[in-house]
Amino acid sequence: MKNYKCRVCNIEIKELMSFGKMPIANAFVKNKNDDQYLFNLKIGFCEKCFTFQVLEIPEAKKMFNNNYAYLASTSQVMKNHWKELGDKLIREKKLEKSSFVVEVGSNDGIFLENISKKEIPHLGVDASKNVCDIAEKKGVKTLNGFFGISIADEIVSKHGKADIILSTNTMHHIEDINNVAEGMSKLIKDDGIIVTEDPSLVEMIKKNSYDQIYAEHMYIWSLASMNSLFNKFNLEVFDIENNNFHGGCSRYFIGKKNKRKISQNVIAHEKLETKIGINKISTYRKFIENVELSKKKLNQLINKIKNEGKKIVGYGAPAKSTTVLNYCGLNYEAIDVIYDNSATKINKYTPGKSLIKINNSSDFEKELSEYCVLFAWNHKDEILNKEKQYSKKGGKWIIPVDGIEII
Numbered sequence: 001m002k003n004y005k006c007r008v009c010n011i012e013i014k015e016l017m018s019f020g021k022m023p024i025a026n027a028f029v030k031n032k033n034d035d036q037y038l039f040n041l042k043i044g045f046c047e048k049c050f051t052f053q054v055l056e057i058p059e060a061k062k063m064f065n066n067n068y069a070y071l072a073s074t075s076q077v078m079k080n081h082w083k084e085l086g087d088k089l090i091r092e093k094k095l096e097k098s099s100f101v102v103e104v105g106s107n108d109g110i111f112l113e114n115i116s117k118k119e120i121p122h123l124g125v126d127a128s129k130n131v132c133d134i135a136e137k138k139g140v141k142t143l144n145g146f147f148g149i150s151i152a153d154e155i156v157s158k159h160g161k162a163d164i165i166l167s168t169n170t171m172h173h174i175e176d177i178n179n180v181a182e183g184m185s186k187l188i189k190d191d192g193i194i195v196t197e198d199p200s201l202v203e204m205i206k207k208n209s210y211d212q213i214y215a216e217h218m219y220i221w222s223l224a225s226m227n228s229l230f231n232k233f234n235l236e237v238f239d240i241e242n243n244n245f246h247g248g249c250s251r252y253f254i255g256k257k258n259k260r261k262i263s264q265n266v267i268a269h270e271k272l273e274t275k276i277g278i279n280k281i282s283t284y285r286k287f288i289e290n291v292e293l294s295k296k297k298l299n300q301l302i303n304k305i306k307n308e309g310k311k312i313v314g315y316g317a318p319a320k321s322t323t324v325l326n327y328c329g330l331n332y333e334a335i336d337v338i339y340d341n342s343a344t345k346i347n348k349y350t351p352g353k354s355l356i357k358i359n360n361s362s363d364f365e366k367e368l369s370e371y372c373v374l375f376a377w378n379h380k381d382e383i384l385n386k387e388k389q390y391s392k393k394g395g396k397w398i399i400p401v402d403g404i405e406i407i
């Protein structure tokens, strides 16, 4: 087996598991026989800095380009979530017209639009041009590019240093993560706060949600690994909040070292990580066993339903579904169609070998099925509430990861 270098601390790490050949998770295809880029999705864990990571990464341009399919604003619940964070930061940090807020990975402006509405100076940075254009139309000032030391220097010279740097669901997207953390350290004011929010490694291990792993999610961060990364640049996590979004996320509040008291939440979360064994390689060996078991269970269930002659469709074509479909070997023969509300995905096909047609979720009610795989399981409450009629008519939902729950 090949050895790899940890992307945070550069020591050699071993491959733990391969998910096999995978497409880029968000590379939805226009025609079934279009050429697709495939790579080996392998994972590893660094026992020195505790970073859980994908080992072979496709070129960034292949993942983040002019037709990035993920539009954050497709979920009203997420819109409310980011508005709440904006309001909290405005209140607690007393943000006003002389403040400066930077967001790294600003997507379609879902967070900054509320900052912009309050006329607080801001700048979003995003690598995908199409999402930058959407944000600009909402009045969000956006720079199209890959954030790092050079963009940070450019921002400091043009606008000065930032009071807040926000980065949500982005820290796991960046191959040269040291460059980003160093860029943030140069851009943040001495008393400024960096806020990052990403899927939590604790939650992934607890829920066995291996579908968090794909090319664009090249790290699943923990408190321990976040601190390893930021400590290198004289920064530290001083507070943490956990939530259930995106299948369970941690929000880290990071500031200059030794400037603030470390919160009780941080101490409690450190204890939780120790209890779960987040820094031990044996935890990941057990996780892999659970992943393999989950794949087996999903295949058994789908085969059983198909043998009964029943129809299975899917709901939501998140990036996560690319991992589940391709790792479990499920395609258009197993799942007739997937319903989604993203304009960037409708009428395309799921990537890799799965090639399942994506229809507008507004047609879900019209085209009845007995079973529906809820690939967007993290939006369960919002979707089940929207599609109440389906359950009333006897339709069953399948949660495709962990123990494969039927609702």
Ligand code: TMP
Residues within 6 Å of the ligand: 074, 075, 076, 246, 315, 316, 317, 318, 319, 320, 339, 340, 341, 342, 345, 361, 376, 378, 379, 382, 383, 386
């Ligand atoms: P996410 O888990 O990465 O946020 O992706 C969720 C996917 O599910 C995204 O493609 C949009 C889709 N979706 C719907 O189709 N209907 C909905 O009500 C919600 C919340 C999401």
Ligand code: ZN
Residues within 6 Å of the ligand: 006, 007, 008, 009, 010, 011, 046, 047, 048, 049, 050, 051
């Ligand atoms: Zn490392």
